[in-house]
Amino acid sequence: MELVIKDLHANIGDKEILKGVNLTVTPGTIHAIMGPNGSGKSTLSNTIMGHPSYTVTSGEVWYKGQNVLELPVDERAKLGLFLAFQYPVSIPGVTVANFLRAAVNAHRSVAGKDTRETAIPMAQYRKEIREKMAALGVDDSFARRYLNDGFSGGEKKRVEILQMSMLKPSMAIMDETDSGLDIDALKVVSQGVNTLLTQNPEMGVLVITHYQRLLNYIKPHRVSVMMEGRIVREGGPELALELEERGYDFIREEVFGNAN
Amino acid sequence: MLTKLPVIAALTAQDIVVASEPTWLQQWRQAAWQHVNEGAVPLWRRTDLTAFALADMEFSATTSTSQLGSAIPDGVVVMPLSQAVREHGDLVKAHLGSAVSFNASKYAALNAATWRDGWFVYVPKNHEASVPLHLLQGFGAGNTLVARNLVVLERGAQLSLIEQYAGDGGPFAVVASELILGEGATLKYTSMQTWGANVHHMGHQVAKVGNDATIVWTSVNTGAAHQHIDAETNLVGNGSRVDWTAATVAGEGQRLLTAPWLRHVGRATEAHMDFKTVVKGSGYATFDGMIKIEGGSTDTVTRLEEHALHLSPQARSDSIPGLKIDTNNVQKAGHASTSGEVDDEQLFYMQARGIPKSDAVHMIVMGFFESVLDRIPLDTLREQVTADISARI
Numbered sequence: 306m307e308l309v310i311k312d313l314h315a316n317i318g319d320k321e322i323l324k325g326v327n328l329t330v331t332p333g334t335i336h337a338i339m340g341p342n343g344s345g346k347s348t349l350s351n352t353i354m355g356h357p358s359y360t361v362t363s364g365e366v367w368y369k370g371q372n373v374l375e376l377p378v379d380e381r382a383k384l385g386l387f388l389a390f391q392y393p394v395s396i397p398g399v400t401v402a403n404f405l406r407a408a409v410n411a412h413r414s415v416a417g418k419d420t421r422e423t424a425i426p427m428a429q430y431r432k433e434i435r436e437k438m439a440a441l442g443v444d445d446s447f448a449r450r451y452l453n454d455g456f457s458g459g460e461k462k463r464v465e466i467l468q469m470s471m472l473k474p475s476m477a478i479m480d481e482t483d484s485g486l487d488i489d490a491l492k493v494v495s496q497g498v499n500t501l502l503t504q505n506p507e508m509g510v511l512v513i514t515h516y517q518r519l520l521n522y523i524k525p526h527r528v529s530v531m532m533e534g535r536i537v538r539e540g541g542p543e544l545a546l547e548l549e550e551r552g553y554d555f556i557r558e559e560v561f562g563n564a565n
Numbered sequence: 566m567l568t569k570l571p572v573i574a575a576l577t578a579q580d581i582v583v584a585s586e587p588t589w590l591q592q593w594r595q596a597a598w599q600h601v602n603e604g605a606v607p608l609w610r611r612t613d614l615t616a617f618a619l620a621d622m623e624f625s626a627t628t629s630t631s632q633l634g635s636a637i638p639d640g641v642v643v644m645p646l647s648q649a650v651r652e653h654g655d656l657v658k659a660h661l662g663s664a665v666s667f668n669a670s671k672y673a674a675l676n677a678a679t680w681r682d683g684w685f686v687y688v689p690k691n692h693e694a695s696v697p698l699h700l701l702q703g704f705g706a707g708n709t710l711v712a713r714n715l716v717v718l719e720r721g722a723q724l725s726l727i728e729q730y731a732g733d734g735g736p737f738a739v740v741a742s743e744l745i746l747g748e749g750a751t752l753k754y755t756s757m758q759t760w761g762a763n764v765h766h767m768g769h770q771v772a773k774v775g776n777d778a779t780i781v782w783t784s785v786n787t788g789a790a791h792q793h794i795d796a797e798t799n800l801v802g803n804g805s806r807v808d809w810t811a812a813t814v815a816g817e818g819q820r821l822l823t824a825p826w827l828r829h830v831g832r833a834t835e836a837h838m839d840f841k842t843v844v845k846g847s848g849y850a851t852f853d854g855m856i857k858i859e860g861g862s863t864d865t866v867t868r869l870e871e872h873a874l875h876l877s878p879q880a881r882s883d884s885i886p887g888l889k890i891d892t893n894n895v896q897k898a899g900h901a902s903t904s905g906e907v908d909d910e911q912l913f914y915m916q917a918r919g920i921p922k923s924d925a926v927h928m929i930v931m932g933f934f935e936s937v938l939d940r941i942p943l944d945t946l947r948e949q950v951t952a953d954i955s956a957r958i
Contacts, residue, residue: 354917357909378916379925388917394910398932407928408918451932468918 306369307331308353308386308476308509313364315352321362322348324534330476330509335502337512337520337545340531341553346513347391349531350480354388355381368476383412387474389465391481395453401464402448405471406430412472437470441497458485466497473501478511483519495522517549530556570623570707573679580624581678586650589658597667597677607670609793611851611883612822616765616791617672622737624679627705631682631712634699634729635943641694641724642687646715649685656687660717664743664771669795673769676711676741683712683740688722690747697725697753697942704734714742718750718778725753725942733761736790744772746780748802753781755941756796759950760788762818768794776802776831783940784811784840785950786821787957797826800834800862811840812937815848815880816957822851827869829862836866841937842873843930844880845958855887856898863894873904874933876926876958930958 308330315323322345330336340346352359353366355378365372373381396404410424425433434448441463453461462482469477479498483491499522502508512523520528520542528545530538532553537560538544548556571580581598582591606614628647637643642653649657667677684700704710718724728742738760746752758766766789772780786792798807807827815821827836842850852871873882884902907929915925934954941947 354913356913377922378913379919379921382917382919390914390917394908394914396911396914396929396932398935399928404915404918404928407920407924408915411919411921411924451935472918 306475308511309367310353311365311367313349313352313366314362315348316360316362317348317358322359322534323352326364326531326534326536328529328536330511332475332507332509334526335510335512335523336527336529337514337525338529338531339514339517339545339548342515344531345534346531347480350388350478350511350513353478354378354386379411382472385475387469387472387477389469389477389479389482391484393453393461393465395451395456397451397454399452400449401452402434404452405434405468408468409471434471437467440500441467441470442493443467459487459490462486462490462494463497466494470497470501473505475505475507476509476511478513480513481515482512483514483516491519491522495519498523517545520545532557532560570625572620573622573624573675573709574619576624587654590650590661593662594678597674600667600674601671601678604668604671604674607672611853612793613791613820617737617767617793619675622709622739623707625705625707625709626681627707628681630703630705630710631684632701632703634701634727634946635697638694638696638698638724640689640692641698642685643698644685646683646685646713647681649715653685653687656717657685657715660743660745661715662743664745664773664799665741665769669769672739672767673741676713676739676769679711680713680741681711683714686714686716686724686726688718688724688750690719691721693723694725697727699727699729699943699946702728702730702740703732704738708735709737709739710735711739713740716743716752717745718747718752720747721749722747723751725755727755727757727941727943727946729757729759729946730766730788731757731759733763736763736765737767738764739767741768742770744770744780746772746774746778748776748778750775750778751781752779753783753942755783755785757785757950758788758792758794759785759953762788762790764789765791766793768792768796770794771797771799772807773799773801774805774807777804778802779806779808781940782807782809783937784809784823785937785941786811786813786823787950787954789821790819792821792823794823795826796823797828798836799828799830800836801828801830803831804833805831806835807837809836809838810937810940812934812954813840813842813850814954814957815842815844815850817846817848820849822853824853826854827856827867829856829858829865829867831862833864834862834866836868838869838871839936840871841933842871842882843876843933843958844873844882845876847879849881851883851885853883853885855889858890858892858895858898860891862892865892865895866897867895868897868899870901872902872933874930875904875906876930927955927958931955
């Protein structure tokens with residue numbers, strides 16, 4: 306199913322950050338959103354997912370026949386949306402294993418059914434998390450560590466991808482996943498995403514990034530450029546390369562002229 | 566047939582005395598009783614003293630309210646304190662009142678004067694108790710429990726001790742615990758106030774920590790309607806240490822206060838305090854702490870953390886940390902404090918993974934307590950307390 310964003314406006318406090326975003330992400334495609342700092346990229350991903358700091362003033366986000374803006378955050382996740390965070394928070398006292406099991410079981414839960422019936426059998430869960438951790442080069446001991454507590458930047462991002470591979474979303478939003486990653490970690494993380502794409506060819510991926518670098522590893526089908534709270538340009542993968550070469554200023558001039 | 570028990574306030578000095586006890590103890594009780602009658606009313610602004618009115622308390626001579634929740638570890642002396650007065654008179658005389666002075670408050674005095682129940686625990690020199698000892702205190706006849714525990718670890722001794730107040734009744738509990746750690750001794754002390762919802766708990770706990778001795782103190786406070794606990798670690802020995810954590814849950818109608826005192830007296834003493842509180846409904850919890858670094862204490866390391874989570878807008882937590890330094894040679898002194906609702910970013914993160922908000926709050930709160938509850942040494946007890954807390958939040 307497509308993710309369709311229609312004329313989305315959102316504020317932080319009194320300040321309007323998104324000023325009418327229109328965007329469609331089709332299943333089975335990797336759609337990159339590029340833009341300079343402060344253009345509203347992270348606000349877009351947080352707003353789609355329902356972060357409480359952002360207020361939607363108008364617009365709609367349709368997915369699987371629902372305006373997800375009307376759903377609580379957890380229902381958005383259960384609908385198949387996944388946000389890989391730019392800055393994952395730490396949750397002391399909650400282990401990676403327990404957290405992920407709660408998340409997996411929440412996804413499996415069905416209204417009106419006993420959660421004990423729908424929960425993943427423990428043995429199956431253990432097997433699955435072990436396999437996924439191995440694939441991402443995450444040590445077994447991570448399962449017992451407190452979520453993101455004292456994790457390095459690279460470890461946090463790996464655990465984001467680990468969660469993604471366990472929850473198998475149909476639409477993943479990756480918010481600056483490349484920030485704070487060295488090249489080796491970037492390769493591992495990208496490979497994780499690509500593996501997931503191979504296993505779930507119908508998955509849509511919205512990749513939000515400032516740099517072209519990540520797109521060398523996760524190859525986009527579509528590229529949208531965001532500036533000042535709007536999508537100002539769309540194109541194919543060649544657009545990312547052009548941005549890499551020429552920077553954002555040429556688009557800024559084309560769209561806004563030289564006035565600012 | 567039940568006879569009406571006398572009200573404590575109406576007792577005479579003669580009523581206090583236990584005829585079979587040695588003279589020194591009779592005199593001690595009477596001196597304490599004098600303090601009950603003549604001592605000043607405690608200046609505890611955050612404790613509702615009408616909930617602890619002496620005029621409401623009945624005197625009971627019951628002596629079977631102290632139970633054991635575990636077997637007695639090999640080589641450890643465990644017996645009712647009243648029995649120890651007879652069988653280990655010299656030890657009791659040497660230590661009774663040496664940690665919790667009856668001058669500490671009217672209630673400490675009341676306890677000293679009228680205790681009938683409680684335990685004597687003695688670990689001989691260099692003996693390492695192999696399993697945890699679980700002391701379980703309940704209510705007996707009358708509306709007031711007065712019990713006293715005296716715990717003595719000789720040089721190099723090791724013990725894991727759980728002291729738990731549990732059950733319904735009373736409602737008044739006036740209890741005291743004295744913990745004496747000899748040189749190089751290690752005590753893991755888990756003190757649990759898990760009374761029923763109507764209890765008024767008044768506790769005095771003091772640990773005297775000798776040279777190079779260590780106390781690992783874990784406090785769990787979840788029960789009672791009113792709690793006032795004066796708790797003190799006295800790092801009197803050189804190189805003595807305390808690692809002190811607490812988990813307090815104050816739910817609907819509960820007023821739970823802990824006043825931890827930490828005294829750095831010896832040289833090169835080290836303390837870490839990490840107190841965690843969750844308040845819910847109309848619950849009210851108070852942390853009224855004081856760290857005192859005495860003049861002779863040099864190379865001191867001390868760190869205090871206290872964190873409170875508020876699960877409802879009416880819930881309240883007060884934090885009054887104090888630090889008084891009378892030495893100019895402190896190696897490290899740190900303090901961190903937070904108080905507020907469950908973090909929005911943590912909640913959003915968990916919800917973004919499909920976890921419903923109420924479950925997310927629950928997991929965050931249990932995670933908040935994890936490092937404290939994880940230290941409860943008996944698996945069944947830890948699971949039980951964890952489940953109790955879990956059910957309440």
